[in-house]
Amino acid sequence: MTTQKSDYTWINPLAAWGTATGNQSAPSVEVPDIRENWDKATGYKVPTYKVGRLKHYIxxxxxxxxxxxxxxxxxxxxxxxxxxxxxxxxxxxxxxxxxxxxxxYWLLCMAFLAIAPLLFPSNMQNTLLTAGTIFGIFAAINVCWTLIIGTASIFSLASYAVVGTAGFLTSWLSITYGVPWYVLPVIGSVVGLVFGLAIALPALRLDGFYYALLTLGLNELCRVFFTTSREFGSASGGLYGADSFISEAWDPMVQSHVGYYTSLLLLLAALSLFRLINGKRLGRILRMAPEKREAFAAACGVDYKRARIVIFLITSVALGFIGGFYAAQYRGVAFSIFSFDTVLLGLAMLAIGGIGKAEGAVLGTLVVVFLDKVLLDWGPMRHFMIGALMLAAVLFLNNGYFGIKRQFNAWREKKRGEWRSARTEKGGEALPEEATEIDDKDQLYFRRFDKIQRDYLKTLITPEIIEEHRRQPLGQHSEALERVLLYFRRTKMEDKYALHRAGPEGPYKIIAFSGQRGVSPRLVDDREYATVDEGYHAVFMRRVHDLMES
Amino acid sequence: MDIFFVLTNAITVACIYGLIAIAVSITWSSLGLINLAYGFVFTFAGYGAWLVAQHINDHPALIAAAGIAMGAAAGVLVCLVVFIPLHDKPNFTTRGMIATLAISLIGSQSFLMFFGPRPKSLPELFGFWTLDLFGVRLTSDKIGIVVCSALMLFLVVRWMRGSRRGLEIRAMMMNPHAASIVGIGIRSTGIYVMAVTGAMGGLASVLLSQTYYIAPFNGLTPLIKGVSIALCGGLGSVQGAVIAAILLGLVEALTNEFLGGQYVLMTQFLFIIAVLVVRPRGISGLLDKAREQ
Known part of the structure; x- marks a missing residue:
């Protein structure tokens, strides 16, 4: 502000021609370079970071x-x-x-799973093949479960109960009546349908978490029923001896490989079912009716209840099929399928990967099965780890691993908005909220420019130029005074000062225009000025005062 | 089998499960959290009481106090780990439920690691004596269990009706948003609620250990029973939970008498499903949306 020299004297260029009457020279202030001022005023004083939004497509x-x-x-x-x-x-x-x-990515992952047995280290081959078989079956169950919880938004915790019931009944039929293995999945499907019908009935009436708690109880009921009943044998920890497509005469390694690839096929079938339901008409209908917007969807003519029940029943059939397949694969079922821990592990698989997505179900199953079945020598630490992973996924991620991208983008948007508002400077300019309301963006730029200009002109208002103006209000002035006067002259008509000549020879009074046609100007004060030059200077002083106040 | 014997048994057990049901119910209606970690709270309090009985003193009052305190501590722990970080996040109800399940998984595995799979038993709290009431022989532990749980329930209800904190909790039950607007801290209320309900779970644990043992996975059955009773009575209603506990106790007693013990769970669940199909929000739950969450 104090860059001007105090002993600067301005020489009127008109003085050479003798036309400068009265102000051949005047003590004034040197005008700082306006471009420097502009750069300073428009530059950001807050550090900015380059945060890109490029999509790195190949x-x-x-x-x-x-x-x-x-x-x-x-x-x-x-x-x-x-x-x-x-x-x-x-x-x-x-x-x-x-x-x-x-x-x-799906194709690559499936291809990897298909060739994975070739890559297993030979000392772990058996463990990994067993784990892979379990992974295939559990991933198939979880993909179906995702259809129920995610697509149909029915929070059922009874999926493993359906699988287990189908498995137990088919094993029992196979043991008692010698039903061959290829019929077991079909019978399982029928069992699943009946079970699904039975538990779909309360789902029509109950909502959300009442249903979740009820199905949790149903699961416990199934466990108690099957472990205590006489037919299903409580001694051996499960019911075994069903017919299987894996012949016991084969080499154990061949048996493991057949188990691995059949369960992989089952997973593929479950994934295609997911694609067929979630990506087609039923799934789209339900995407229209997410939780809490059912009334709107119903008003649009979407029969979401019917769609949910249809999906629930189809999925129950699929779960029953998996149950029958399970029985045919392992020659029976263990009671552990009904245990609370199985439901917990299943929920952990869904929660880690992200509820509602097939890829989430598969990834979560992979992680949990790896921890549970491969790292066997960790003991109880395995389930502890799974619980910790599940807790961390739920606490920090909105929707599991596959929701990270969206969550991160939302977080970055939020931060970006915060930084943007932190950079905004106030004073004569529009606030960001106000700016969005103003249609004419020129207004915003004008206000910004005007503020910069006023700040600059304030530095030029010195006793020297006021004295210069007092000596001669009209005519050629020094650069500093000229700039100030140009700004004053350009102001809008509203509240612009003018001189009113009260008599034919004076005195003069200061008035202010209304800025509206037909509305007369108002008298600013009662002070009278004898000559017009005094009046000009008084108006100038008023404007200077207003400028310094703004 | 004597019907009165079965009935008194059923009432005793219903008292214990009723405590957990009311805890589940209060937590859901005031915080909107479906706390499935009561199994963990239950086992935590049981092991806490057992440690006190082993290492400090086995005076009954001390053991009961230790169980209640440990239960409250476990409740506060669940609140700090689950409720406070999650209560303002999207999908709170689902995530809260899964997080409490994760805590129960972690908890039972930790108990397994620290205490081993062998069950522990607490000393008798109520001594050995019997009372003859109108020709029905009541043993000391039954009377003690009924009196203790009734006392606990009475104190909790009294506290919720009469104290400033109770007023805050009831305001949260009515409308959590309005409660937070008028200056009731959601987080601090959460800690009170979880401490009180945890204390109820802890007392239930000590009482149930008069009949059963304390083992890492023993929290599950009380949890499931409690949740079923809470569901049947209507989440958020204390009197509904009491009615449901008595009704389910009756169903259990009648099934035991006429059908046989292995059908108890079945008849109970059929009863719950029947109740829920007729009244989807339980016996005394409100029919419209009870809580906007």
Whole structure:
């Protein structure tokens, strides 16, 4: 503010021609470079960070002709991948990018699971194959369970009870009546349907957590019933001896491999069921009716209750099928399928991966089964670890591992907004909230510019230029005074000062325009000025006062 | 089998499970948290009381006090780990439920690691004496259990009706948002609620250990029974839970008498399902949305 020299004297350029009457020279202030001031005023004083939002898509080469010849699911016109064709902005070369890469990842993961037995270390081969078999079956169960909890939003905890009941009944039939293995999944499906019908009845009436607690009780009921009943044998910890597609005459390694690949096939079947239900009409209907917006969906004509029950029944059939398959795979079922810990581990699998997503169910199952079945020598520490993982996933993640991306993006948006508002400076400018309300954005820029200019002009108001103006209000002035006067002259008509000549020779009074046509100006005060120059100077002083006040 | 004997048994057990049911009920209605970690609270209090009995003194009052204190401590622990970090996050109800389940998983595994799988037993709290009431022989532990749980329930209800904190909890039950607007701290109320309900769970644990043992996984049955009673009576209603506890006790006694012990769970669940199909929010639960969460 104090860059001007006090002994600066301005020489009127008109003095050379003799036209400068009265102000050949005047003591004034040197004007600082306005560009420096501009840079200083418009620069951010708060540190800013570069936070990008680039999507790092892999760009593939393309050919304009090939853009429309895509692989399609026969006989529909659906594409295999969601690909978009683009032209490079710089080189104008045709390119393409895959917008949804999940099918590629699924394919890679499945291919990895298919060749995984070749990669297992030989000393762990047996453990890993057993764990892999369990992983396949449990992942299939969890994918079906995801359909119930996620797609149908029925918080049922009885999925393992359905599987277990189907498994026990089919094993018992196979042992007692010699039913062959290939019928077991079919009978299991029927059992699942009956069980599903029985527990769908309360689901129609109860909502949310009442149903969850009820199914938790049902699970316990099944456990007590099967462990205490005479037919299902309580001595050996389970019911064994059913017919199986894995012949005991085979080499043990062959048996393990057959078990692994059949359970992998079961997982594939469950995933296709998930895709068929979640990605098609039923799933879309229910995506319209999320929790707490059912009334809206119903008003739009969506029969969400029916859709939920249909999904529940289809999934119960699938769970029954898995139960029968389980019995045919392991020649029976253990009571542990009904135990509270199994439900807990199942919930842990869903919670770790993320409820409502097939990939979440599969990943969660992989993690939990690995901890539970492969790291056997950790003892009770394994379940402790699983519980800790589950707790951490629930405490820190909104929707498990596969919800991290969305949660992180939301968090970053929030932080970005906070930083933006922290950088905003106030005073004459619009606040961010106000700015969004103003339609004419020119107004915002004008207010910003005006503030910068006023701050700058305040530095020029010195006793020297006031004295200069008093000596001669009109005519050529020094640069500092000239800049100040130009700003004053340009102000809007509303409340602009003017001189009113009260008589033919004076005196003069200061008035202020109303700024509205037809509304007369108001008298600012009663003070009278004898000459017009005194009046000009009084108006100038008033404006200076207003400028310094603003 | 004598019907009165079965009946007194059923009432005794119903008293204990009723305590847990009321704890579940109060927690749900005031905090919106479905606390399935009462199994953990139960076992924690049982082991705490056992440690006191082993290492300090086995005076009955001291053991009961230790059980109640440890239960309250476990309740506060659950509150600090689950309720306070999660209560303002999206999907609170689901995540809270899963988190309490995770705590019960971690808890039972830790008990298994520290105390081993062998069950522990607490000394008799009420001595050995019997009372002949109208021709029905009542043993000391039954009378003690009924009197203790009734006393605990009376004190809790009295506290909730008469104290400043109780007023806060009841305000939270009516409308949590309005309660927080008028200056009732959600977190501090959460700690009171969980401490009180945890104390109830702790007392239930000490009382039940008169009949059963304390083992790492023994919290499950009381939890399931308590939750069923709370469901049947209507979450959020103390008198509903009392009615449901008595009704389910009756069902248990009648089933024992006429059908046989192995059908008890079945008839109980059929009864609960029947009640819930007729009244989806339990016997004395409100039919409309009881809690907006």
């Amino acid at each position: 760009i593939w080469p393309n050919h304009g002709e090939k853009l429309w010849t895509r692989w399609r699911w026969w006989p529909t016109r659906r594409n295999m991948l969601h690909v978009t064709g683009i032209y490079n902005r710089k080189t104008a070369i045709a390119e393409k990018k895959i917008l949804d890469r999940r099918p590629v």
